[in-house]
Amino acid sequence: xxxxxxxxxxxxxxxxxxxxxxxxxxxxxxxxxxxxxxxxxxxxxxxxxxxxxxxxxxxxxxxxxxxxxxxxxxxxxxxxxxxxxxxxxxxxxxxxxxxxxxxxxxxxxxxxxxxxxxxxxxxxxxxxxxxxxxxxxxxxxxxxxxxxxxxxxxxxxxxxxxxxxxxxxxxxxxxxxxxxxxxxxxxxxxxxxxxxxxxxxxxxxxxxxxxxxxxxxxxxxxxxxxxxxxxxxxxxxxxxxxxxxxxxxxxxxxxxxxxxxxxxxxxxxxxxxxxxxxxxxxxxxxxxxxxxxxxxxxxxxxxxxxxxxxxxxxxxxxxxxxxxxxxxxxxxxxxxxxxxx
Amino acid sequence: xxxxxxxxxxxxxxxxxxxxxxxxxxxxxxxxxxxxxxxxxxxxxxxxxxxxxxxxxxxxxxxxxxxxxxxxxxxxxxxxxxxxxxxxxxxxxxxxxxxxxxxxxxxxxxxxxxxxxxxxxxxxxxxxxxxxxxxxxxxxxxxxxxxxxxxxxxxxxxxxxxxxxxxxxxxxxxxxxxxxxxxxxxxxxxxxxxxxxxxxxxxxxxxxxxxxxxxxxxxxxxxxxxxxxxxxxxxxxxxxxxxxxxxxxxxxxxxx
Numbered sequence: 001x002x003x004x005x006x007x008x009x010x011x012x013x014x015x016x017x018x019x020x021x022x023x024x025x026x027x028x029x030x031x032x033x034x035x036x037x038x039x040x041x042x043x044x045x046x047x048x049x050x051x052x053x054x055x056x057x058x059x060x061x062x063x064x065x066x067x068x069x070x071x072x073x074x075x076x077x078x079x080x081x082x083x084x085x086x087x088x089x090x091x092x093x094x095x096x097x098x099x100x101x102x103x104x105x106x107x108x109x110x111x112x113x114x115x116x117x118x119x120x121x122x123x124x125x126x127x128x129x130x131x132x133x134x135x136x137x138x139x140x141x142x143x144x145x146x147x148x149x150x151x152x153x154x155x156x157x158x159x160x161x162x163x164x165x166x167x168x169x170x171x172x173x174x175x176x177x178x179x180x181x182x183x184x185x186x187x188x189x190x191x192x193x194x195x196x197x198x199x200x201x202x203x204x205x206x207x208x209x210x211x212x213x214x215x216x217x218x219x220x221x222x223x224x225x226x227x228x229x230x231x232x233x234x235x236x237x238x239x240x241x242x243x244x245x246x247x248x249x250x251x252x253x254x255x256x257x258x259x260x261x262x263x264x265x266x267x268x269x270x271x272x273x274x275x276x277x278x279x280x281x282x283x284x285x286x287x288x289x290x291x292x293x294x295x296x297x298x299x300x301x302x303x304x305x306x307x308x309x310x311x312x313x314x315x316x317x318x319x320x321x322x323x324x325x326x327x328x329x330x331x332x333x334x335x336x337x338x339x340x341x
Numbered sequence: 342x343x344x345x346x347x348x349x350x351x352x353x354x355x356x357x358x359x360x361x362x363x364x365x366x367x368x369x370x371x372x373x374x375x376x377x378x379x380x381x382x383x384x385x386x387x388x389x390x391x392x393x394x395x396x397x398x399x400x401x402x403x404x405x406x407x408x409x410x411x412x413x414x415x416x417x418x419x420x421x422x423x424x425x426x427x428x429x430x431x432x433x434x435x436x437x438x439x440x441x442x443x444x445x446x447x448x449x450x451x452x453x454x455x456x457x458x459x460x461x462x463x464x465x466x467x468x469x470x471x472x473x474x475x476x477x478x479x480x481x482x483x484x485x486x487x488x489x490x491x492x493x494x495x496x497x498x499x500x501x502x503x504x505x506x507x508x509x510x511x512x513x514x515x516x517x518x519x520x521x522x523x524x525x526x527x528x529x530x531x532x533x534x535x536x537x538x539x540x541x542x543x544x545x546x547x548x549x550x551x552x553x554x555x556x557x558x559x560x561x562x563x564x565x566x567x568x569x570x571x572x573x574x575x576x577x578x579x580x581x582x583x584x585x586x587x588x589x590x591x592x593x594x595x596x597x
Contacts, residue, residue, distance in 0.1 A: 042500045057499040064500040070493045074515045083511075084501035132502055 002136060002168055006049035008040050014047075018193045020136065022183030023162050025199070026172040027214060032188045034172035038064065038138045041170070051136075063129025063167070067141045069121045071113040077124055078109035084132045099127040103161060118146045119154040126158070130165065137162065137169035143178055155181065176203075176215050187211050190336070205331060209255035209339040212331065217257035218303045222335055226251050232327060240299045242276050244330040253335040262329035263304035265294065265315075266322040276325045278302070282317050296323065369566050376567040377560060383552035384571050390464060390548065391532045394471035398528055402480045403521075407513070409480075410487035428477040432537025435473060439542045443469060466543035471532035474539075479528040486520020487513060519587040526580035533576045549575075 002020040014033050018024075028034050040047035042064040043057030052060045071080050082096040093109075100106050103123035108116065113124060122142060129137060142158055143151050159181050162169045171178065179185045179199055186196035187210075195207035206212035212220055225236040232245035235256050242256065266277075280298030287293075287308065294315060296302040302323060306315075315321070409420065427435060443450040443460035450460045460466050490513050498508040514521070536550040544551060549572045556564035 039496075042496075044496050044499065057496070058502050058504050060500070062500065064497065066493055066497065068493075070491070070497045072494060072497075072512060072516075083498070084503070128501065 002051065004041065004049070004051065004170075006037065006040055006047050006053075008036070008045065008047035011045070012036060012191065014040070014191050016049075016188070016191075016193055018186040018196055019184070020168050020170050022168060023159055023181075024168065024170050024184040024186060025179040025182035026170055026186050026188055027176065027179045027202075028172075028174060028188035029214065030174055033191065034174075034188055035067070035140055037188065038140050038170065038172055041136070042138055061132070061135040062138055063126075063132065063134035063136070064138045065122075065125045065129050065140065065142065067144050069125035071116075071121055071124055071128075073114055075113070076109070077105070077111045077113055077116070080113055080124055081127045081131055083128060095131070096127075099131055100124070102130075102165070103127045117150075119150050119157075122146070122154065122158070123161075126161065130167070134167060137167050139169055139171045141173055141175075142171060143173065143175055152177075179203075179215070187214060189214075190338075206257070206333050208334045208336050209257075210336045212255060212257045212333060213339065216259065217331070218260040218305075219263065219300075220255060220257045220339070221300065222339075223252050223254045223256050223332070226254050226332065233332065235330075235332065238299060240278060242325055242327075242330060244276075244327045244332060248332045250332055250334065253337075255333050255335040255339065257331050257333070258325055258329055260293065260303045260305040261291075262326065263302060264324040264326065265304055265306060266324060269322075276327055276330075278323045278325065279320060280323050282315055282319050282321060285315060285317060296321070298323075365569070369570070370563070374567050374570070376571070377556060377564045379547070379552060380556075380568045380571065383547050383549050383568065384575065386464075386467070386546045387533055387548035387550075387572075388575060390467050390546075391471060391529065394468045394475065394532045395525070395529060397468065397472050398476045398479050398532075399525065402476050403483060406480045406483035407487050407509070409484045411492065424477050424480050426477075427473045432474065432535065433541065436470065436538040436541025439470065439473060439538060443542065461542055462545045463543070464546055467539060467546055467548065470538040470542050471535055474535035475528040475532035478531055479524040482524025482527060483517070483521045486517035486524065489520060490516045519583075522583045523580075523587050526583040530576050530580050533572075 003017075004020060005017045007015045012033050014037055016037055018026075026034050026037065036045060039045040041052070041060075042062050043052065043055060043060045044064075047053070052062070072083065075083070078093060078096040078100065081099050082092040085092045085095055097106060097109055100109055103126055105120060105123055105127070108120065108124075113121065116124065126137075139158075143155055146154055155178060171182065173179065180203065182199055184196065185199045185202045186193050187202065188194070189208070189210045195202055195211050202211065203215045206215055206217065209220060209222075221237045223235045223237055226248070227234050227236075228247060229243060231247060232243055233248050235242050235244065235254070237256065244256075278298055278300055280296035280300070280302055282294055283297045284295035285292055286295070288305070290308055291305050292308045292315070294304040294306060296304065304323070405424075409417070409424075430438070440461060441447050443453070443466065445451065445454060445459075445461065453460050458465060460469060494512050494516065495508050498512045499505070503511060533548075534550055536554070539548065539551060540554075547555065549568060553565055553568055553572070556568060
């Protein structure tokens with residue numbers, strides 16, 4: 001595990017501490033400073049911290065892969081890969097071919113890099129970054145330049161490749177899909193790491209309203225009061241009171257959220273024992289493949305996502321339904337003052 | 342405008358541009374074409390000292406051009422204007438300025454003299470005049486060529502273990518080479534053909550332009566044909582080749 005602690009002022013203020021292990025994803029909105037942090041770690045932007053603080057970029061044992069990959073357009077593929085290598089032409093060539101083989105592109109050595117596909121460019125850039133035997137890979141938005149059909153495949157390959165190479169990687173992205181496949185996720189917001197953990201933990205238990213938005217919680221409210229209640233807490237949002245478990249030490253201002261797919265709709269009567277019920281009117285229905293997005297209006301603005309093939313498939317706009325927000329699926333977290341509801 | 346009219350106009354303009362050269366070729370007495378006394382010496386002076394001036398321009402102008410291309414600083418606009426100044430000054434006036442500065446009574450000229458260096462009517466003066474005539478062209482072209490190189494490629498080179506100097510040689514210069522080459526070619530022609538500045542500060546040693554003038558004055562039109570052909574032969578190949586290369590984007594990549 002690599003421990004990173006960096007501070008910088010320009011071009012934006014960052015004070016960041018994070019652990020990198022395996023494929024670690026640095027998740028943040030555009031403008032959060034992901035590229036800035038990666039460049040600071042590579043020594044391209046002045047920053048103070050460990051590791052490598054104070055070293056010029058050419059002495060840092062990192063492999064940096066920028067957005068768009070920045071392959072040298074005047075050099076053939078193998079010369080791009082061999083760029084960092086020294087020695088005779090034949091040893092450099094042999095090493096480049098070996099590296100290209102490891103990323104599955106051994107037969108493209110003589111090609112003009114401008115003629116490659118996005119996924120191929122990415123792997124050439126990765127092979128080039130690996131040539132120096134870096135201690136740490138820094139990959140900036142590796143999926144940005146790819147079209148959606150190849151993205152998932154390239155991503156899975158990249159993940160497998162990085163693991164197989166055994167070099168820890170810090171991968172900056174705004175894409176929660178990429179974050180979901182990492183060994184670890186660190187969320188960058190407001191100039192700091194606001195949460196870092198295994199992806200499942202971050203996706204299921206966001207630490208702040210900002211993280212909740214980032215990892216795809218569609219229903220997000222600002223809680224007016226949070227009160228302990230037996231084995232859980234009761235959260236008040238306006239006139240609505242919702243119970244959730246387990247207990248939490250958080251007090252208002254706190255945020256409350258639930259994923260759209262965890263919102264349960266009851267067109268008739270729910271079982272008598274069920275709590276956390278809200279009545280709402282359907283204002284919009286959107287088909288999204290096999291799911292239907294249901295937008296609801298009532299004491300709480302809500303979105304639900306339901307299986308279009310279920311019994312609920314024939315809902316109609318204007319219909320009133322009973323909504324259940326399960327105490328186990330509601331999430332309570334710190335409220336960031338700049339979050340819009 | 343119809344296509345036919347456009348083509349006719351274009352051919353007309355081209356014909357007007359080329360006509361004097363054609364006329365010169367037709368007027369040349371090819372059978373009796375001989376250089377007059379001193380012509381070959383003038384050729385040698387022009388080629389040797391222009392190469393020297395070009396070396397100075399490249400060594401001094403490249404860092405300046407790179408600095409202007411890569412860094413933002415206060416007074417950059419002023420800097421740009423200063424680079425243009427020698428180019429905007431009429432050559433004769435530039436020659437006078439240089440004589441006042443580098444001449445025996447000038448600030449620098451006076452000091453240089455105490456070290457035994459004469460900066461008027463010497464090879465050093467000749468080179469000096471050429472540097473002032475041609476450097477701005479090279480600097481402007483090289484700067485825009487460097488600006489065309491994505492700084493990210495230089496950054497990548499650094500992260501691949503290459504020092505800034507190695508990065509310049511391996512990334513910046515190869516990618517800027519056409520633009521820098523065009524700058525070099527223009528500087529070459531400007532320096533080789535400079536007359537006004539040279540006339541004032543370095544009448545001697547006589548290069549081709551001053552010798553052409555002398556031949557014309559002392560002997561007449563018959564005495565300039567050979568020297569003019571020599572001038573074309575020496576001056577034009579480099580800019581023509583580089584000009585065509587840059588137009589055709591002869592950016593062949595290194596694959597071997």
